[in-house]
Structure formats: C-alpha cells, structure tokens
Amino acid sequence: MTSELESAAAAPLAPILRWATIVLDGQLNPAIYHPSWLTAHELLRAGEMDRVRIEQADADFTRFEAIWFTLEASRKEFELSSTAATTTVHQLRDLTLGIFKLLSHTPISAVTMRQIAQCPLDVGGWESLANSFSSLDAWSGLLGDRPRLGGLSVCRDLPDLGGSPRTLEVTLEPSALFDGGAYIIVSERIYVGEAPGQGANEAMDALSSGWLEAMRRASEIVDGLQRHPAMGRGR
Known part of the structure; x- marks a missing residue:
C-alpha cells in the first residue's frame, strides 16, 4: 500500500x-x-x-x-x-x-x-500535514519497518506580558540518560524591546514578573506528561 x-x-x-x-x-x-x-x-x-x-x-x-x-x-x-x-x-x-x-x-x-x-501550502495545509505525519505509519514507506519518533515539538502564543509577546514551546525527545525514558523541554520565551538602553532593563523586568508563572506552568506540564497514560512510568 x-x-x-x-x-x-x-x-x-x-x-x-x-x-x-x-x-x-x-x-x-x-x-x-x-x-x-x-x-x-x-x-x-x-x-x-x-x-x-x-x-x-x-x-x-x-x-x-x-x-x-x-x-x-x-x-x-x-x-x-x-x-x-x-x-x-x-x-x-x-x-x-x-x-x-x-x-x-x-x-x-x-x-x-x-x-x-520554507514550503507554501494551501489554507489549512499545515494542520493537515502535521496531523498526517504525527502518525508513524505515514513514514513506513520511506523509512522501512518500525519507524520511531525522534522528537516532537509543539508551541503556542501566550498572552502578552506587560506588552511583550510570549511563546511557549514543549519539546519531547528520547532520553540519553534513561533507556526508554523521555527528555522534556518546556520553554517560555518573552520578546522584549530592543531599543538602545532599555533592553536589559526590560528583560529583567520580564524575568521578575514572569518567572513564577513560567515555573508553575512548566511544572504543571511536566507533571501532566508524567501522569499521562501514554508516558508510562519507569520502575
């Protein structure tokens, strides 16, 4: 097929x-x-x-x-x-x-x-592509039997923080430390202004005001992934 x-x-x-x-x-x-x-x-x-x-x-x-x-x-x-x-x-x-x-x-x-x-697609093309190829079965014809997921990254925009745009990205990769384990990266990026003389101050303000929320969110995501039935738990 x-x-x-x-x-x-x-x-x-x-x-x-x-x-x-x-x-x-x-x-x-x-x-x-x-x-x-x-x-x-x-x-x-x-x-x-x-x-x-x-x-x-x-x-x-x-x-x-x-x-x-x-x-x-x-x-x-x-x-x-x-x-x-x-x-x-x-x-x-x-x-x-x-x-x-x-x-x-x-x-x-x-x-x-x-x-x-950079590939142009029809409207809705990216969603269709992502949904199609998140299934490993879609790759079997090119990669042969039993392909495995080498990594997965998902992201979303967060509400601005004090006028500064924010994005959240979660990346899952195979663990290099635990055989069969997962390597989880939760990244929150705040895009601060780059005007001369204000970049550092604005960045520090963003860090101070966004740190606790970012750490809470990251902990919830990691805990949620660990509890997810698809993850299982190492013994």
Missing part, C-alpha cells in the same frame, strides 16, 4: 525556499576566518573578495556575506550557510573541507549538516 508520504512525494511540488548550513562545534578562533585569509589560501577568489560584506571580524566573532555563502564564527561555533546564489550545496562541503584542511589543529566536537525549507 502506498503511504501518504509517498503519494505526496509523487505529486507536483509548489515552489519552496531552501537553503543549507554546516555547523561545527568546537574551540575556535573567530578572527582567523576573515575573507582576506580565505583569499590568501585561494578558498575565495579575488573577484568574490571585492563583493564581500563584512559585518564583524575580531577575536570574539566573525560574520561576513560573500556572493554564494555566509560565514559566521564564534569561539564555540562555526557556521557556513548557502545563499540564493549558491550553485550547489556541495560548495559548502568543499569550502568547509578546504578551511579545516588548513586548520586541522582546530578541536571540533560535532558536525551538523542541515537543510532548511
């Missing part, structure tokens, strides 16, 4: 926005990833160097945009992203390999390869 996912894959696709990123976690020296360094090592052509837009390049953080990629580096993370002018995402791989071939001494603890897409 053809799964819903296979049927969808066979149907004509609406235009989408898609890009890719490579993220490296480690101990990095942001200053070295300067466009001039890439040019000196023939990783960036001279003609491309002329069109680079540097936002910051110092010992703590580097970020610049070239024609076909964006590079961002902090002391803990390196990220290379494609742009609308990227010919193929393989360029990101090749540039990353070229950079770290020269910087082979750099301690790297993790590599993340990511594709990101």
Whole structure:
C-alpha cells in the first residue's frame, strides 16, 4: 500500500525556499576566518573578495556575506550557510573541507549538516500535514519497518506580558540518560524591546514578573506528561 508520504512525494511540488548550513562545534578562533585569509589560501577568489560584506571580524566573532555563502564564527561555533546564489550545496562541503584542511589543529566536537525549507501550502495545509505525519505509519514507506519518533515539538502564543509577546514551546525527545525514558523541554520565551538602553532593563523586568508563572506552568506540564497514560512510568 502506498503511504501518504509517498503519494505526496509523487505529486507536483509548489515552489519552496531552501537553503543549507554546516555547523561545527568546537574551540575556535573567530578572527582567523576573515575573507582576506580565505583569499590568501585561494578558498575565495579575488573577484568574490571585492563583493564581500563584512559585518564583524575580531577575536570574539566573525560574520561576513560573500556572493554564494555566509560565514559566521564564534569561539564555540562555526557556521557556513548557502545563499540564493549558491550553485550547489556541495560548495559548502568543499569550502568547509578546504578551511579545516588548513586548520586541522582546530578541536571540533560535532558536525551538523542541515537543510532548511520554507514550503507554501494551501489554507489549512499545515494542520493537515502535521496531523498526517504525527502518525508513524505515514513514514513506513520511506523509512522501512518500525519507524520511531525522534522528537516532537509543539508551541503556542501566550498572552502578552506587560506588552511583550510570549511563546511557549514543549519539546519531547528520547532520553540519553534513561533507556526508554523521555527528555522534556518546556520553554517560555518573552520578546522584549530592543531599543538602545532599555533592553536589559526590560528583560529583567520580564524575568521578575514572569518567572513564577513560567515555573508553575512548566511544572504543571511536566507533571501532566508524567501522569499521562501514554508516558508510562519507569520502575
């Protein structure tokens, strides 16, 4: 029997926005990833160097945009992203390999390869998609027998707090500590103003006024999940 996912894959696709990123976690020296360094090592052509837009390049953080990629580096993370002018995402791989071939001494603890897409849907399309693919049966045609849920995230908007928008997100993942257990993340985000001179004060006000309610809500959600029949309880 053809799964819903296979049927969808066979149907004509609406235009989408898609890009890719490579993220490296480690101990990095942001200053070295300067466009001039890439040019000196023939990783960036001279003609491309002329069109680079540097936002910051110092010992703590580097970020610049070239024609076909964006590079961002902090002391803990390196990220290379494609742009609308990227010919193929393989360029990101090749540039990353070229950079770290020269910087082979750099301690790297993790590599993340990511594709990101924005897909237009008909009215109600997202709800239909989410409802369809929350069932693991919908994936069996592509993933084979016995697919399992690797994670689940749900979110909602909360009433504003003192005029600041709030969102709530709950993420469930398999536990890395308890075999067969669940890893639960309850996040409440308050979007405070970013006007010069007021960001910190407004953020602290939001923290003070919203902390107890956020902790109560999080405790209720965690307790409710633990009591839910679908969760079971470890013995």
